Amino acid sequence: MLSIQLEQLYFPDTSDVLLHGIECNFIPGWTGIIGPNGSGKTLLAKTIAGLYSNYRGYIRGISSNYYLQQIDSIDTDEFYEFLCDSSSPSGIIKSKLDINWSHFEKIDCLSFGEKRRIQIGIALFLNPPLLILDEPTNHLDEYSRIIIQKALIDYTGVGILISHDRELLNFLVYQIYILKEGTGKVYSGNYSNYLILSQNERIRSNKEWEIAKYNHDRLSKEYSRRKIIASQAIQKRSGSKLDKNDNDGRAKLGLAIVSGKDGKAGKIKSQMDKKLEDSLLTLKKARGNLSKPELFYQPEQDDHQKNQSILNLAKQNLNLEYMNINIPPIHLTSSSRLGIRGRNGSGKSTLLNFIYDQCKNKFNQKPGNREEMFDEKEIYYMRQVMNAKEKQELIEKITNLPNFIKSEFNSIVHFFQMDAVNRKILSELSPGQWKKLEISWGILTKPKIWILDEPTNYLDIFTLESIERMFSNWDKSLIVVSHDLTFLEKVCTEVIEIK
Structure with missing residues (x-):
């Protein structure tokens, strides 16, 4: 062990x-x-x-x-x-x-x-x-x-x-x-069992919080009531409001002091002080046990025609010097979510490049290179890995954003459990954090077509499930290559296999 x-x-x-x-x-x-x-x-x-x-x-x-x-x-x-x-x-x-x-x-x-x-x-x-x-x-x-x-x-x-x-x-x-x-x-x-246990924990901690808050609110009201009573008792004991000629009232006050009845309200208040203090500690503990809400980015719904045709590819063979790819018929609309799967080396990334070029021609864009991907408004192409040059260019673009747009970007990043970005943070990112940054940048630029090559690589499970929920509500065109069959099943409306 x-x-x-x-x-x-x-x-x-x-x-x-x-x-x-x-x-x-x-x-x-x-x-x-x-x-x-x-x-x-x-x-x-x-x-x-x-x-x-x-x-x-x-x-x-x-x-x-x-x-x-x-x-x-x-x-x-x-x-x-x-x-x-x-x-x-x-x-x-x-x-x-x-x-x-x-x-x-x-x-x-x-x-x-x-x-x-x-x-x-x-x-x-x-x-x-x-x-x-x-x-x-x-x-x-x-x-x-x-x-x-x-x-x-x-x-x-x-x-x-x-x-x-x-x-x-x-x-x-x-x-x-x-x-x-x-x-x-x-x-x-296993992981499925963890999901059940953690969900039960959330339910239990929320219930404990509700009970603790109810008890604390109830004690707070009682405490305020007792405080008023105790204050009134102190005023009575002082005799400040008695007429100077009210000898009978002063005699009764003296009797109350001797018998101890005048201090009863004060003692009850002291007991309430202790109860309220314990209640506050219980409330703080319950608050600390609360699970943070599961966040996911809810995309803005676009007003474009949802079934507008974007690209139609007939069944064909893509003959290249190094491989031959059999492409099934592909019909993309402005709200399609197409998944592509296949063995390593089957040509999935090559097919994405082909689709990217066809989409650019459809939008009458000039053929762009990899360095221009972040400037294109119609299409956002996120490849498997960014090289050092591409990372540096993204850093420059993020740090040079106007403040009001940078605030919007940081709010998007927050959905993926990352802090607000700055130059120091950007220089220390893990591969998974770079993925989150790329996805956040894509959301900020609001493209009409997303093309993603293995977007789940390096992402933690929590972010992975967050973007699944995000893309399942997507109203824009999405083409994604992934080996993660669970991701494809939850996100895509159609999945094709390249052999």
Whole structure:
């Protein structure tokens, strides 16, 4: 068993606290770690793996591990040893992951999916007592995802899985550890079970808040009433309102003082003070336990004709020097939501480029290059990855926005659980946060057509579900390539497969 207890986990090279109160026990089987982009999932994984030491606390139980990061490099020596091994366990792994000597021969030309299968195969072959995987199914097609799932289920050690892949989390894990708002919490079961448990928590915490608020309001009113009574009693005791010749009244006042009846209201008020103080503490605790509302961006409804035809493509073969793509008939309207799926290397991104060019011609736009994508008002094309130059250009455009437009942009960013952006924040974004920024920029520019290539890669689960809700209410044309079948099912009105 692996046991971790981190009182504080600090940001790199600073004394600023990223996470606190991290406690979890990991037994053989898979634990899924989820949380918003930038919440510290990867840094926690590196800490458990022994690659990061800026923390206060302890990690006990397992001294050796294998940590597979979000990189696509392959250790050729380990791969060669894996291929040469003729043991039964090695053969089973190679068979399940569809790995053979041909992959070694073309190692410099492997697809991302092939590289990832090989990396996981090597990790399972080495059979470490602790295996840590960081987004193992990112960029992978359905075929690679399925065979990786089937291979990982046989691992018998302690497995830690950082992932936004809901199908993988449901298939593999026995517990979920969620990082949110600087701390962590354990939920038993898979991701679907976590959704049920967290929903029950929200219902319970809302009920506790309602009860605490009702009791506090009731006590506050009673407190105010008792305060008035006590004030009146003090005035009576002072005798300030008695006539100077009212000897009988002064005698009664003296008797009340001797008997203690005059202090009864004051004692009750003191008791109410304590009750009100306890009620306020209960109310604050209930407020602190309230879950933050689930936000998603609600797009403005456009007044354009919803079924206006945008593009009609007949069934055809797209013959290129390096591949031949069979394109089914495609009919796009101003409110279509078309999903495209297929194996890695089947030509999905190439088809998107083709559709992009056809749409630009439809709108009589000049052929643009990648650098111009953020300036186009009619079409917004978000590709899989931004390079350094493109990131810098986006930074410049965001920082140079007029203040009133920048406020609108920051309000959009807030829906994706990001703080208001500035130059310092922009220089420290994770890949998932860059995705959120790209989507936010697209919303700001209000294009008529969205073309998205694997938009869910790197996004945390919470943002992923947020944009699912957003796009499911979309009234503009959307063309999206994705390996995430759940995303396509929830967002798209039609899905085609490229073979």
